[in-house]
Amino acid sequence: MIVIGELINASRKDIGRAIEGRDAAAIQQVAKDQADAGADYIDVNAGIFVDREPEHVRWLVETVQAVTNIPCAIDSPDPAAIEAGLAVHKGTAMINSISLERERCENLLPLVADTDLKVIALCMSDEGMPETVDDRLKIADALVERLTGSMVKVENIYVDPLVQPMSVNNGFGMEFLNAVEAIMERFPGIHTACGLSNISYGLPSRKFLNQTFMAMAVAKGLDGAIVDPLDRKMMANIVAAEALAGRDDFCMNFLKAFRSGLFAF
Ligand code: THG
Numbered sequence: 001m002i003v004i005g006e007l008i009n010a011s012r013k014d015i016g017r018a019i020e021g022r023d024a025a026a027i028q029q030v031a032k033d034q035a036d037a038g039a040d041y042i043d044v045n046a047g048i049f050v051d052r053e054p055e056h057v058r059w060l061v062e063t064v065q066a067v068t069n070i071p072c073a074i075d076s077p078d079p080a081a082i083e084a085g086l087a088v089h090k091g092t093a094m095i096n097s098i099s100l101e102r103e104r105c106e107n108l109l110p111l112v113a114d115t116d117l118k119v120i121a122l123c124m125s126d127e128g129m130p131e132t133v134d135d136r137l138k139i140a141d142a143l144v145e146r147l148t149g150s151m152v153k154v155e156n157i158y159v160d161p162l163v164q165p166m167s168v169n170n171g172f173g174m175e176f177l178n179a180v181e182a183i184m185e186r187f188p189g190i191h192t193a194c195g196l197s198n199i200s201y202g203l204p205s206r207k208f209l210n211q212t213f214m215a216m217a218v219a220k221g222l223d224g225a226i227v228d229p230l231d232r233k234m235m236a237n238i239v240a241a242e243a244l245a246g247r248d249d250f251c252m253n254f255l256k257a258f259r260s261g262l263f264a265f
Helices: 013-020 024-036 053-065 079-088 102-112 133-149 172-186 196-200 206-220 232-244 249-259
Strands: 002-005 041-044 072-075 094-099 118-122 157-160 224-227
Touching: 002 024, 013 024, 013 053, 024 041, 024 053, 041 053, 053 072, 053 079, 072 079, 079 102, 094 102, 094 133, 102 133, 118 133, 133 157, 133 172, 172 196, 172 206, 196 206, 196 224, 206 224, 206 232, 232 249
Parallel strands: 002 041, 002 224, 041 072, 072 094, 094 118, 118 157
Antiparallel strands: none
């Protein structure tokens, strides 16, 4: 499982304030904590600052990379913000995300064409949010075709089928899970990723719901997630679920995690 640490997101009050006030130490602490907890990527999102998003994203990438060796997932719907972050990023970044929305797709394809960047391909189009497995597969088909047509390797693509709140429609959980399974089957070598916590929006005990949903998604083949790496139970759940799903040879990762104390709450 590729773990993308979600905590550097301007919609969180402390982070929004730290970005505005250029409090590098505060951002760097959150970056280091997530890397130490086992994150593979640090998501950087300044989405609440519409006009100043590119400059904030650029500052976030520089600030985070000054203290960690792991790459960033540059999280914005605005191609200009992604371009600004990429311009200063060292190593191989993850783009979060491209979608089938026309403007986003047209502007981002040239940026990722022929590169080794990791790309999250969000199942969203100008026709709105997908609801069924079929809606998601149609968008995934078109996105994968365009990305591979631009010489992006299939193993660098993370399709995000889009998690929607089950408080809105209690079928959304299974539609998402079945989409993960269908996408993993249809495009050998591809990955899937998602912002998992959307599932519990509007409900109590969100962490508990997110942890349970993670185990179900791992069983369907999910191999990337934007989550809080400081949530120990979530991280323990991922390791246990992957072993149970037969994705951990000789239970090596599970045993290693046990020895390092991950399951001692
Ligand atoms: N797919 C992709 N990218 C995404 C999402 C997705 N990026 C943004 C988002 N969704 C995932 N990231 C976060 C980051 C932080 C929080 C949730 C999702 C978060 N939420 C608390 C809440 O909602 O209650 C806020 C609480 C707080 O203020 O701390 O922390 O779906 N590709």
